[in-house]
Amino acid sequence: SQKIEQNSEALNIQEGKTATLTCNYTNYSPAYLQWYRQDPGRGPVFLLLIRENEKEKRKERLKVTFDTTLKQSLFHITASQPADSATYPCAPRDNYGQNFVFGPGTRLSVLP
């Protein structure tokens, strides 16, 4: 069955450092992968989408990579700030799937 794994433990980093979050998937052949941000008690908010033929995508301080051979996506936040503290779930998608599956998310805490 399809499985999505993200760092199960919270990630604590110092302000100003780069945070790197991992999304690993099995039994998937995603055509693209999405990353979201979720604050406690609130709905997720879309951040970035990367396609299978794209190695890297950037948006301001965010960078996403996608390695279909390793079946992995990495999500980087550079120059992290306390306001970046949140949970970040990934969602691999194929072109034909109608249902939507999210990873459990990694909780990031940026310490001042």
Next chain:
Amino acid sequence: EAQVTQNPRYLITVTGKKLTVTCSQNMNHEYMSWYRQDPGLGLRQIYYSMNVEVTDKGDVPEGYKVSRKEKRNFPLILESPSPNQTSLYFCASSLSPGYTDTQYFGPGTRLTVL
């Protein structure tokens, strides 16, 4: 303002008392879905709808019903709620289930079943 709205935001009920959580979007989106989220777990899809009168089961559909009679509305129905349905529920919509289907989420409904 483009948004997904849910009502109620908070609900405490008792076992077996039928309830409906409403969801509405004003973006003319075709695709709508319901998720539940439990502590320490990711979002799990309950039901989704590709368009009016087209619905399908997600990963955890047991104990829930949905309907899609209008494009903008997608209510979630619990015919006989049980304590294991105590959870945080999110409705979401997207333009279509294609590859650019960014999901827009509602504010959530926190349900407690006693």
